[in-house]
Amino acid sequence: MDLVRQTLLRTLIPAAILVAIAILVMRYGQPYQIRVGYVFFINLTMVVGLQIFMGNSGTASFGHAAFSGIAAYTVAILMTPLMLKRTLIPDAPFNLDQVVLGPIPSIILALLVTGVVAYVVGLAISRLKGVGAEIGTLAFLVIVHVVFTNWIELFRGPRAFYGIPIISNLWWGLGASIIAVFVAKLFRDSKYGVQLRASSDNMLAAKAMGVPVDRLRLIAWTLSGIVVGAGGVLLATNLGTIAPTSFYFNQTFLMMAMLLLGGMRSVSGAVCGTIVIALGSEITRTLESGPVLLGIDFPEMFGLTGFFLGAVIVLVMAFRREGILAGEEFEDIWDDMTRRLRRDKAPAAALDER
């Protein structure tokens, strides 16, 4: 309980930043900026979710976009009105074309389904280590995509699934991302999180300490899948339209770039990276259309946004592999700064023998 209270306190800084962003966007934003703000919160929820697995286990995952897809499609299939469903998926299996649920049960079920899928897949992934595990997650992404595009009776295949009731707004996104930050921080500082981070630091020593590495990886993988799934729910219930391509490589690389730029080892890194990439993407998107800025007429540059993401990944890997925050939380940086100030005042601190 002490940990929960501490984590609540430690969530205050990122929460305040996010609330400020939401209020600014809602107060001064045009519908377009509000949409951008909403997408920012969706991505933030997903990136923070991804951080739970990647940051603690030290294993990259290319598969998490699939979890957002599973959750989004589950919500879509459960919530869409019967009338529409009869035309969208008339031959749905398990009589799903005759079932419709309210928003709350749909969302809960969607997260549950995502959790179960994550757990089952995790049984295999958590036993793999290093590159083996990473290739495994990539295979998972492809498998889920293939199922979406080919199980036409249930998912409409490559065509869009539309008509999902639009029930969420920016405040939902804000709430979800604050909860995600809280959950991620709680896990990171919990006994499980510390043990899992230790195992990614030094697998052998962690095992010698009796850390059940595979089980912890499974827990982190499942929890992180559910949080990313929450992002998928937000997407489906705000856009009202989803397609398999929304949950494939583009989304994977976007999330990856955001997490790597900020530094995957900390939750604050995930928040920081998402903010920077979201701003950067908006700027490049404006430049793409060839605007006139400060009297300079820019040429049209299609594909600049994708180029920007790729460049960010390459530059971070080349010059700052640990990301902007290098694995530190906002609070750690604050603590370090105050501690350093205090130490400067007491230079007599004993020099140790080395």
Place this chain on the structure above:
Amino acid sequence: MLSLSDVSVNYGVIQAVRGVSLNVEEGEIVALLGPNGAGKTSLVSSVVGIVPVSGGRVTFKGEDITRVPVEGIVARGLTLTPEGRRVFAGLSVAENLRLGAATRKDPVATERDLNTYLDMFPILKERYHQTASTLSGGEQQMLAIARALMSAPTMLMLDEPSLGLAPRIVDRIFELMLEMKKSGLTMLVVEQNASEALAFSDRAYVLASGSVVYEGAAKDLAASDQLMEAYLGTGVA
């Protein structure tokens, strides 16, 4: 307390440990000596289950633990500090110590032990919130030992605790081991630093090419130049 009978460890076709039998009685410090590649690390790693035992039996306090997973063995009170220190470099000293207690379920006693060991290793108290990677080699070894102690072991196996450390720090670590012995801890110490290790051990085993080639009282081995030379090479005695 710990008893190995006919234990073998294989890596594929290579046999690293060939039918080793060994006993450690309660309250003893036993040295496990031998040249590089003799199979010492493989042997202690297999005892705690990090490396699978390919043949033979390991019993701890009368219970067969040959197939018990690592966390089960640590929970039963047998802990290994692996070779090369292996502290969690990215975590703080505090987190490293907390990790030692990974298998414990008694928060009050854990907290009490933490304070005991912080008094025993004052340097760790000083560096409590620092990242372990900023510690010197000797400090990291102290941390590795304190971390192992945090699992409340009744028996500790130390794999090359003196490796790569300055002589003064090595002496300090051996002193600490004698202190721990006084508090009732049983220890099996893997060492290449034979003469130093024999000075504070009760008994010794010498391993060569995966087999036990000598066992006996530490002082007998240390006293005999002939034995030292035969088993541990020239120039050690």
